Amino acid sequence: MEGIIGYGAYIPRNRIKVEEIAKVWGTDAPSYKRGLMLEEKSVPSPDQDTITMSVEASKNALKRAKIDPADIGAVYIGSESHPYAVKPSGTVVAEALGATPEAHTADFEFACKAGTESMFVALNLVKAGVIKFGMGVGADTSQGAPGDALEYSAAAGAAAFIFGRDKIVAKIVDTYAYMTDTPDFWRREYQYYPQHGGRFTGEPAYFKHVTGAARGIMQNNDMKPEDFDYVIFHQPNGKFPLRVGKMLGFKKEQIEPGWLVNKLGNTYSGSSPLGLAATLDIAKPGDMVLIVSYGSGAGSDAFIFKVTDHIEEVRNLAPLTRDLLDKNKNYLEYGEYAKFRRKIRKAD
Amino acid sequence: MRDVAVIGIGMTKWGELWKKSLRDIYVETALLALEDAGIDRIDSMYIGSMSSGLFVGQEHIASLLADYLGQLPVPATRVETACASGGLALRLGLMEVASGMSNIVLASGVEKMTDVGGDEATYALGTAADQEYEGYQGITFPGLYALIARAHMQKYGTTREQLAKVAVKNHHNGLKNPLAQYQFEITVEAVLNSVKVADPLNILDCSPITDGAAAAIICPADMARKMGKPLIKVIGTGHATDTIQISQRKDMTWLEATYQAAKQAYAMADKKPEDIDLIEVHDCFTIAEICVTEALGIVDKGKGGEAVEAGLTAMEGKIPVNTSGGLKSKGHPVGATGIAQVVEVTKQLRGEAGERQVKDARVGMTQNMGGSGGSSVVHILERE
Amino acid sequence: MSTPSRYWREIPQRYRLEANKCNRCELTFFPPRLLCPECKNRKLEKSKLTEKGKVITYTIIRVPPAQFSDQAPYAVGIIELEDGVRLTGQIVDCAFEDIKIGMKVKLEFRKLFEEGHAGILCYGYKFVPHGE
Incomplete structure (x- = not known):
C-alpha cells in the first residue's frame, strides 16, 4: 500500500486586501470581490521564494512523516516561479533537508499544475518500487502584472507531500491525468509577467480539463461525487472551483475545507496541494478525498486518497494549514507590496 | 630591552x-x-x-x-x-x-x-566582523556595537542618555582641537534625535568616515x-585578541582583549589605573568608550555609563578621557587612529595641547581597538 | 565578486546548522572547528544545532552594506539556541517594537541576499518569533 506519509504547508504572513490593490488602479473593489470571490491574498517577503517556502513546507512534512531525510529518494519541486532560470530549486531544498546526495531531483513547470505533477511523479516512483520515499512540493511566488486582473489573486504558498509505503496517512487509490494543448495562459522566456487569454481561460481551459480529469478518474474507479467526503479543485479564484464542483455534482460542504482561496489567493502550483493539506488537517480515518489540479497550457492531474487511522497521530506534529492562513497576518499597503514584489524601478 | x-x-x-x-x-x-x-x-x-x-x-x-x-x-x-x-x-x-x-x-x-560610496564604506568596515557568520547575516560595524550596547543596557541599566553623553563630552573636547574633523558642540537631545543607524545607536553615537x-x-x-628632546617614553605596551564574533564571547558586554592588553601594559609600565593622568580610548561608538573604561579598570564593571554621567572622564574630571575629541569628534580614519592617540598623548605630556591641556599630565595611556573588540592594543607613555 | 565556492563550502552550516563538538569539554562549535580551543582536542564529533532559541541582544540595521541595501531596515540579533550555542542572525516576520531580549524564536530558511542581478542567490537561516 502506498500513499502520503507526511504533509506540510507554508504560507507567508503578509497579506494585501483586494481594496488596497483596487484603490491604486481605480477599479471597483466590491465588484472584484464578488466576481472573484476573493478578499485578500498572501504576499511573500523579499527574502522568501519558491525555494525557501518549499524548504519550510518540506520540513513540516518531515515532522509528520518522522523519517530520516537521507532516505528520501526523490525531491521534486513544482513551480512557475523557480528562482533560477537555470539551476534546480530541488538541489537547494534537498540539501537543506539533508536528503543529498543519494536522491533524484527535478524542477517541474506546468503553470499551476506543477505541484501535483511533482506529487504524481514522486508517488508513482514509490509505487513502482524505484524509491522508498519520494517528496513532491508545489510552491509559487506567483506573478501578476500590475493592474492586471491576476494581480488581485497571484499569491504565495507551498505544500509538500512525502510518499511511502508504511505508516500511511492517506492511501492512494488512483491517479489520472488529462491534458491538451490549450494556450490560455503563458509566460515567454525573459518576460517578467505572464499573459492570459481573458475569458478563454474559463470554459475551454479550466472547466474542460478539470471536469475531464474528475470524470475520468471517477469513471475508472466506478465512483460518483457522493462517494467522496472531500474534493479539492485548483483555485485560481473563489468562483471557479465552486462552479466546477457544482457542474460535477459536488456539494459545497465537500469543497469548503480545502477552499482557501478567498483569504489566500491563487498560489499557483501551491493551490490545490495547499487545499489537500488543509483537508487532511480535518479529515477522519476512512474519508475519501478527490483532488484535481489545473495548469494552463493545459491539463489536470487527479488523485483519489483514502485517509487512514494514522492521520490522527501525525496531524498536530506540524502547523495546521488554516492556522498558517488565519494567524499572525501582516497587512501590507500597496507601496510595501510593490516594493516586496520588486515592482518599483530602482537605480542600478 | x-x-x-x-x-x-x-x-x-x-x-x-x-x-x-x-x-x-x-x-x-x-x-x-x-x-x-x-x-x-x-x-x-x-x-x-x-x-x-x-x-x-x-x-x-x-x-x-x-x-x-x-x-x-x-x-x-x-x-x-x-x-x-x-x-x-x-x-x-x-x-x-x-x-x-x-x-x-x-x-x-x-x-x-x-x-x-557610503554603502561600500559600510561594507569595508564590516569586514572586521566574521564575514561568513556575521557579515553574511547583514550585520554592520555600528550594528555590532549596537548589539553590545543593547546587552550593556539590559545587564547594567546603562541609559540611552549616558551613551549620548560620551558623544557630547568628546565633541566638547574636540572643539579645542584644531585638527579635529568636527569642531562643534552637540547636545544630548541632538544625539537622541539624530538619525538612527543601528538601534539603539544613532548617527551622533558613531565616529565619522x-x-x-x-x-x-x-x-x-x-x-x-x-638630541635634547623632551623625553616622552613608551613605558608599557599590550596587545591581545578575542573572538571576532561577538556571539562567541562569554560576556558580550565585556572587552576581554582590552582588559588583557591593559593588564600587560600596566605590568610592563609598573602602573595602576590610578597612576594615569589621561587616556585616549577607542570611542568608535559611544558604547565602546563606556566598555573600554571598564576594561581598563578606570571604572568598575558596568559603571562606565554612570562614570560619564558623573563627569569622571570629562576634561575637568578625575581622569580625562579623549581630550583630543576622540574618534567621535576628531574623526576615525581607521588605520591612523591608534597613532593619532599617541600624537595626542605626546602633545599632552609635552604640555603642547593648548586650550585642552591637562594640567601636570605626566602619564598617559592609549587604547586602540579592532572590530568589535576582537583585538586591542594599549600603550602607556610617561614624561621623564 | 567571489566564485560560488565560497558560498558552497558553507552550505552544511547555513542550510542545516551543522556544527561539531568536543566531548571532553562538552563544548559545541558553530561554525565547526578543527580543534577545541580549550583542550586542543582534534577529534571533534559532528553535531547539529537545535532550531529554537531566544534573543539575547538585537539591533535594527538601518544603514546596510551594499548587498543588503534593498532590505533595510532589518533586525539582527544574537540568538541563544536551546542547546546553549549562540549565533548571529536576522530576526524577521516581526514588528521591530515587538522584538525583546528573551523573545523565543525559531529558525526559518530564507534568502539572505543576491549577488547582484545575475549572480547566485544566497540562502541560509534567519529567525522568526516562535510564540505559544
Whole structure:
C-alpha cells in the first residue's frame, strides 16, 4: 500500500486586501470581490521564494512523516516561479533537508499544475518500487502584472507531500491525468509577467480539463461525487472551483475545507496541494478525498486518497494549514507590496 | 630591552579631504613627524592601514609610501588588525627599537575612506566582523556595537542618555582641537534625535568616515636624550585578541582583549589605573568608550555609563578621557587612529595641547581597538 | 565578486546548522572547528544545532552594506539556541517594537541576499518569533 506519509504547508504572513490593490488602479473593489470571490491574498517577503517556502513546507512534512531525510529518494519541486532560470530549486531544498546526495531531483513547470505533477511523479516512483520515499512540493511566488486582473489573486504558498509505503496517512487509490494543448495562459522566456487569454481561460481551459480529469478518474474507479467526503479543485479564484464542483455534482460542504482561496489567493502550483493539506488537517480515518489540479497550457492531474487511522497521530506534529492562513497576518499597503514584489524601478 | 621614546609626531587636519590621495595625506603627515623630530632619515617604518584595498583598491602600500616619503630602500611594513592597525604599528616599531634591531622607526597609520560610496564604506568596515557568520547575516560595524550596547543596557541599566553623553563630552573636547574633523558642540537631545543607524545607536553615537593619517617617530631613549628632546617614553605596551564574533564571547558586554592588553601594559609600565593622568580610548561608538573604561579598570564593571554621567572622564574630571575629541569628534580614519592617540598623548605630556591641556599630565595611556573588540592594543607613555 | 565556492563550502552550516563538538569539554562549535580551543582536542564529533532559541541582544540595521541595501531596515540579533550555542542572525516576520531580549524564536530558511542581478542567490537561516 502506498500513499502520503507526511504533509506540510507554508504560507507567508503578509497579506494585501483586494481594496488596497483596487484603490491604486481605480477599479471597483466590491465588484472584484464578488466576481472573484476573493478578499485578500498572501504576499511573500523579499527574502522568501519558491525555494525557501518549499524548504519550510518540506520540513513540516518531515515532522509528520518522522523519517530520516537521507532516505528520501526523490525531491521534486513544482513551480512557475523557480528562482533560477537555470539551476534546480530541488538541489537547494534537498540539501537543506539533508536528503543529498543519494536522491533524484527535478524542477517541474506546468503553470499551476506543477505541484501535483511533482506529487504524481514522486508517488508513482514509490509505487513502482524505484524509491522508498519520494517528496513532491508545489510552491509559487506567483506573478501578476500590475493592474492586471491576476494581480488581485497571484499569491504565495507551498505544500509538500512525502510518499511511502508504511505508516500511511492517506492511501492512494488512483491517479489520472488529462491534458491538451490549450494556450490560455503563458509566460515567454525573459518576460517578467505572464499573459492570459481573458475569458478563454474559463470554459475551454479550466472547466474542460478539470471536469475531464474528475470524470475520468471517477469513471475508472466506478465512483460518483457522493462517494467522496472531500474534493479539492485548483483555485485560481473563489468562483471557479465552486462552479466546477457544482457542474460535477459536488456539494459545497465537500469543497469548503480545502477552499482557501478567498483569504489566500491563487498560489499557483501551491493551490490545490495547499487545499489537500488543509483537508487532511480535518479529515477522519476512512474519508475519501478527490483532488484535481489545473495548469494552463493545459491539463489536470487527479488523485483519489483514502485517509487512514494514522492521520490522527501525525496531524498536530506540524502547523495546521488554516492556522498558517488565519494567524499572525501582516497587512501590507500597496507601496510595501510593490516594493516586496520588486515592482518599483530602482537605480542600478 | 632598550627604553624607547617618542621624538616626533605629525598630524594634519582630518576630514573629507577630497583633493588629497592616500599618498598625499600620508606623506604630508609623515613629513611633519620627521620635521618635529629634526631628522630626515629613518631605519624602518610601519604603516597601519585597515583596508586600503577596499577603500582605494591599493595594496602593497608600504613600499609605495616609503617611496613617496623618499625613504627607499628602508624596510616598510603594513600592519592590519582592523581599526587597531595604528596601535599595532607603534607596538611593532617599539619592539624593533627596544630590541636594538633599529634606531629610528616611523610608526604611522593612514586611511583614505571617502573614495568609495557610503554603502561600500559600510561594507569595508564590516569586514572586521566574521564575514561568513556575521557579515553574511547583514550585520554592520555600528550594528555590532549596537548589539553590545543593547546587552550593556539590559545587564547594567546603562541609559540611552549616558551613551549620548560620551558623544557630547568628546565633541566638547574636540572643539579645542584644531585638527579635529568636527569642531562643534552637540547636545544630548541632538544625539537622541539624530538619525538612527543601528538601534539603539544613532548617527551622533558613531565616529565619522574620515580621511587622515598620523605619524610618530620613535628611537632609543638615550638617543633622544642626546638630541635634547623632551623625553616622552613608551613605558608599557599590550596587545591581545578575542573572538571576532561577538556571539562567541562569554560576556558580550565585556572587552576581554582590552582588559588583557591593559593588564600587560600596566605590568610592563609598573602602573595602576590610578597612576594615569589621561587616556585616549577607542570611542568608535559611544558604547565602546563606556566598555573600554571598564576594561581598563578606570571604572568598575558596568559603571562606565554612570562614570560619564558623573563627569569622571570629562576634561575637568578625575581622569580625562579623549581630550583630543576622540574618534567621535576628531574623526576615525581607521588605520591612523591608534597613532593619532599617541600624537595626542605626546602633545599632552609635552604640555603642547593648548586650550585642552591637562594640567601636570605626566602619564598617559592609549587604547586602540579592532572590530568589535576582537583585538586591542594599549600603550602607556610617561614624561621623564 | 567571489566564485560560488565560497558560498558552497558553507552550505552544511547555513542550510542545516551543522556544527561539531568536543566531548571532553562538552563544548559545541558553530561554525565547526578543527580543534577545541580549550583542550586542543582534534577529534571533534559532528553535531547539529537545535532550531529554537531566544534573543539575547538585537539591533535594527538601518544603514546596510551594499548587498543588503534593498532590505533595510532589518533586525539582527544574537540568538541563544536551546542547546546553549549562540549565533548571529536576522530576526524577521516581526514588528521591530515587538522584538525583546528573551523573545523565543525559531529558525526559518530564507534568502539572505543576491549577488547582484545575475549572480547566485544566497540562502541560509534567519529567525522568526516562535510564540505559544
